[in-house]
Amino acid sequence: MSTAAKTAVNPAKPAGKRIRRTAEEARRLILDAAEKRLAQQGPEGLRLQDIARDIGISHPAILHHFESREGLVRALIARANTQLRDTMLTALGGGHTNADASDHIGHVFEALSDRGTARLLSWLLLTGRATENSTTHNIMGEIVDALQLRRAEYAQKTGKPTPDKEDTLFMAMLTANAAFGEAIVGRQLAEAVGLDQDGIKRFRNWFAKLLNEHWDGVK
Amino acid sequence: MSTAAKTAVNPAKPAGKRIRRTAEEARRLILDAAEKRLAQQGPEGLRLQDIARDIGISHPAILHHFESREGLVRALIARANTQLRDTMLTALGGGHTNADASDHIGHVFEALSDRGTARLLSWLLLTGRATENSTTHNIMGEIVDALQLRRAEYAQKTGKPTPDKEDTLFMAMLTANAAFGEAIVGRQLAEAVGLDQDGIKRFRNWFAKLLNEHWDGVK
DNA sequence: CCAAGTACTGACATTGTTGTCAATATAATT
DNA sequence: AATTATATTGACAACAATGTCAGTACTTGG
Missing domain, CATH: 1.10.357 (Tetracycline Repressor; domain 2)
Structure with a gap:
């Protein structure tokens, strides 16, 4: 019955400027931010969303570059x-x-x-x-x-x-x-x-x- | 309307032996377990459910004695x-x-x-x-x-x-x-x-x- | 033996965090 | 300019953790 009309997302897509870095640059940026947070707030301050917000990106971007949170930690190490x-x-x-x-x-x-x-x-x-x-x-x-x-x-x-x-x-x-x-x-x-x-x-x-x-x- | 028949829980209550400690004993037990986990597994090993499982109680019991996780941490400090x-x-x-x-x-x-x-x-x-x-x-x-x-x-x-x-x-x-x-x-x-x-x-x-x-x- | 107080539990609510996915924008290449 | 590759995103899914609550069982004091 009401199965349809669920795929409709957002009709208005104003489109925005998007900063696109090289993979290497992005990784460096993310690692820097993660390191900073870790040093300042300790172990519990390592949240993907926070790190993402710190550098103005979305958290899936981090996942894209490091596979998983665990991957980020490994890279940090x-x-x-x-x-x-x-x-x-x-x-x-x-x-x-x-x-x-x-x-x-x-x-x-x-x-x-x-x-x-x-x-x-x-x-x-x-x-x-x-x-x-x-x-x-x-x-x-x-x-x-x-x-x-x-x-x-x-x-x-x-x-x-x-x-x-x-x-x-x-x-x-x-x-x-x-x-x-x-x-x-x-x-x-x-x-x-x-x-x-x-x-x-x-x-x-x-x-x-x-x-x-x-x-x-x-x- | 299907508002009723939601209060029915478990008809069969076999009733079990329950260990009941003094508040002080319980607190000590919980703190010991928490300390152990912290020392062994580091900061991320401090989860109420895990601690509770370690000593064979339910996690709300911990909350009962320490108000909140934060309270537990304070007591630990x-x-x-x-x-x-x-x-x-x-x-x-x-x-x-x-x-x-x-x-x-x-x-x-x-x-x-x-x-x-x-x-x-x-x-x-x-x-x-x-x-x-x-x-x-x-x-x-x-x-x-x-x-x-x-x-x-x-x-x-x-x-x-x-x-x-x-x-x-x-x-x-x-x-x-x-x-x-x-x-x-x-x-x-x-x-x-x-x-x-x-x-x-x-x-x-x-x-x-x-x-x-x-x-x-x-x- | 009864009553009151409370340690304790199971089920549920709530919230927050990681991870997935399809879609989109941007740079590089042809 | 068109195509390809991929960095990036918003929305959603799945799950985990804390916290709430009504009810249960144990202890104590009368």
Whole structure:
């Protein structure tokens, strides 16, 4: 009986200007927006509709580029990982041939805690999603190796014995832990004890110095 | 009109044994289950139906005890905070009159990273829910004060000058950051570099020793 | 043993979010 | 200019999660 007249949609289609990006551009835009929301509002702020609204597109567009929400998350993980590795390696590698290692560790520290990278990765780890990802594996290994190399050079130059590799590993681990911790509780903690931005800077310097002392003075 | 015959529900009510707890017991049970799920599966694992299923009740029961999901979360925050403070203060206060401060810091470290407390708090911080809570405020302040006191005593006993309070603050901050970091990335990092449980223990000892050296050797 | 209070449940309402689909607009190519 | 490819959209479908409600069963106090 009343089966018909259901296909009629909207007779008036005024037609609008539509921004059309390249797939790559669109993906980048979406990932940026997603990352921002994640860093600002935490895990529960990752809703397709919100992200879409943030950049003025419709949410199916996101689905078009990433298949599913899960796909978006995966892409987010992948990008965060490569970004992290790049930042880390340049922080360790480029130019600073003469600087000591605690300086390098400081760079690693900043690479981790700056931007939302650490927060993002923290969430991924909290949700248990980054388990299968082996990138962390390689990163940590590379860093420790690089550090150990520098320490060996430094030790030879100053005539001291080459430090134990586990000691280097622990320095790197402490740095990573502290950096992640700062990314999460840093702001809270800082304002809890009345530290301003400059105080945080002093803290980082203090930490670098602590590592330096240890670097020089290890048995 | 077919308005009637809609009130008829289930004619057969076999009646079943029903477990009835005291309100307090029920609340504790629910909070435990919620905490467990949060620690295991992260933020997205906090669904009323799941929690209810875990302990064999219906999800409206949870709502009955906590008003709303938000109420449950609040209760979770409150309990985590008091638990944390209690653990911290006993770790700092009781009995260890002669132990040095890095030992105390070790206790704080473990109090934070043991159980799921740090993970739980991390999630709360990541979602920005613990902002208004002033407990962190007091905790951190108390700890730093207590530490500073011990350092002053220690300094006087060994004839050294009383160390700067900011130095103590930074030691506490580093410890907190590292503990939180370890709670989140610790396991990942450890297995990434091939550290077993014993290795993690060695790392903690190493860290305590590092703080000890600094404690003694500060200018 | 009766009554009152309340922990608890099943069914339903409501809302919000992901995902699907056909249609449309825009850029690139011929 | 016409054709092809695809980025984009609005409307709808499907589902999941919180919340509501009337009614049920257990405990306690008289």
